[in-house]
Amino acid sequence: MAHTASTLITNRSPTVIGLVGSYRKQGTIDTAVSAILQAAAAKGAHTEKIYLQDQHIEFCTNCRHCLQVPGRGECLLKDDMATLLDRIEAADALVLGAPVNFGHINALTQRFLERTVCYGYWPWDAHAPVSTKAKPTKKAVLVTSSAMPSLIGRWLTGAMKALKDLARMLNAKPIGTWWLGMIDPHDSQLSSHQRHRAQALGTKLVA
Numbered sequence: 001m002a003h004t005a006s007t008l009i010t011n012r013s014p015t016v017i018g019l020v021g022s023y024r025k026q027g028t029i030d031t032a033v034s035a036i037l038q039a040a041a042a043k044g045a046h047t048e049k050i051y052l053q054d055q056h057i058e059f060c061t062n063c064r065h066c067l068q069v070p071g072r073g074e075c076l077l078k079d080d081m082a083t084l085l086d087r088i089e090a091a092d093a094l095v096l097g098a099p100v101n102f103g104h105i106n107a108l109t110q111r112f113l114e115r116t117v118c119y120g121y122w123p124w125d126a127h128a129p130v131s132t133k134a135k136p137t138k139k140a141v142l143v144t145s146s147a148m149p150s151l152i153g154r155w156l157t158g159a160m161k162a163l164k165d166l167a168r169m170l171n172a173k174p175i176g177t178w179w180l181g182m183i184d185p186h187d188s189q190l191s192s193h194q195r196h197r198a199q200a201l202g203t204k205l206v207a
Helices: 002-010 028-042 081-089 107-119 150-156 159-169 192-206
Strands: 015-020 046-051 093-097 138-145 172-180
Touching: 015 028, 015 081, 015 192, 028 046, 028 093, 028 138, 028 172, 028 192, 046 081, 081 107, 093 159, 093 192, 107 159, 138 159, 138 192, 150 172, 159 172, 172 192
Parallel strands: 015 046, 015 093, 093 138, 138 172
Antiparallel strands: none
């Protein structure tokens, strides 16, 4: 019986969740995240895509209630955030996608990022947050897009840093980043080179 249980655990297909922070379904970010998930699925992963705009996520009020215990604290706001984090915590890998808006990640994704503060620890009697560093248990691929060239976007915006912060809060280690520059909002099709890039990233997530 013990051998059977061990076999079941070993043979479990990895779960990869893609978070789409874009306002546009079937836009560039959605298309890129989908392509990465498809590549992961081709390697045997169970995949799921979540649109942040379909989730009821309130704005963080900075009350610090959730920061009073180590690990994930309880938020006083009653929305979809707790259920969403449950799903993310159960995954083995993540694809985090958000576009650049006004030199940063868009507000929808920023709102979600701010709510992941629940993984921090800042008790009332401490003058500053207390470090609770833990070794990441998940892999992550980070995807963003901009009308400007990717090289310029990396230097002039904070989008990729924000996605790295989000991965860290979700206990994930980035194993690949993808910046799609000079996008056309009216054409979300990926080039053959971009499809190859998506395939490589999706394969790396489940390797």
